[in-house]
C-alpha cells in the first residue's frame with residue numbers, strides 16, 4: 001500500500017451561515033458546525049485511504065469564538081497520522097466576515113476515522129508522509145492523543161500507554 005502525503009487528502013470546506021443554521025443569538029449552532037466538521041474530516045480520511053470510513057471518535061471541541069449569521073465558515077481538514085485501520089484527522093475552523101474583510105479562529109479538533117472493508121470490518125490504511133514542520137509536530141503528538149482516547153474509550157489500559165506516560169514523567 002503506497003504511503004501518501006498529507007497534502008494529497010487536504011480538504012478545505014466552505015459554508016455560508018444561513019438563518020436556519022443559527023441559534024437565537026444569531027450565531028452558528030454548535031451541532032451544525034460539528035456536522036460540517038464530520039463531513040469535512042470524513043472526506044479527507046476517505047480520500048487518504050480510498051475506502052469507506054466511519055467516525056470512531058471526536059476529541060474535545062471548545063468553541064472559542066461564535067461564527068455569526070452571514071459569515072462564512074472555513075473548515076480545513078488534514079490527516080495527521082494513520083495507524084492500522086484508523087486515521088487521525090485535524091480540523092481548524094475559522095469564520096470570515098467578507099463585508100468587513102476579517103477572519104477569526106472558531107475552534108479546532110481531532111477526529112478519528114476507521115476504514116472499512118466490503119464486510120464492514122476494519123481494513124488497513126496507507127501510512128502518512130509528512131512534509132512540513134507543522135505536519136511533523138501533529139504526527140509526533142498523534143500517538144499520545146491516540147493512547148489517551150483509547151484509554152477514555154476503555155480500549156487501552158493506562159499502563160500500556162507508554163508514550164503518554166512519558167509525557168507526564170518528563
Ligand SMILES: CC(C)(COP(=O)(O)OP(=O)(O)OC[C@H]1O[C@@H](n2cnc3c(N)ncnc32)[C@H](O)[C@@H]1OP(=O)(O)O)[C@@H](O)C(=O)NCCC(=O)NCCS
Pocket residue numbers: 054055056057082083084085086087112114122149150153155
Ligand atoms: C469504529 C469501529 C469500526 C471500531 O471497530 P472495532 O470492532 O471496535 O474494531 P477494533 O477494536 O479492532 O478497532 C479498530 C480500530 O478502531 C480504533 N478505535 C476503536 N474505537 C476507537 C475509539 N473510541 N476512538 C478512536 N479509535 C478507536 C482502534 O484503535 C483501531 O485502530 P487501528 O486499527 O488503527 O489500531 C466500530 O466501533 C464502529 O463501527 N463504530 C460505529 C461507528 C459509527 O457508526 N460512527 C458514526 C457515528 S455514531
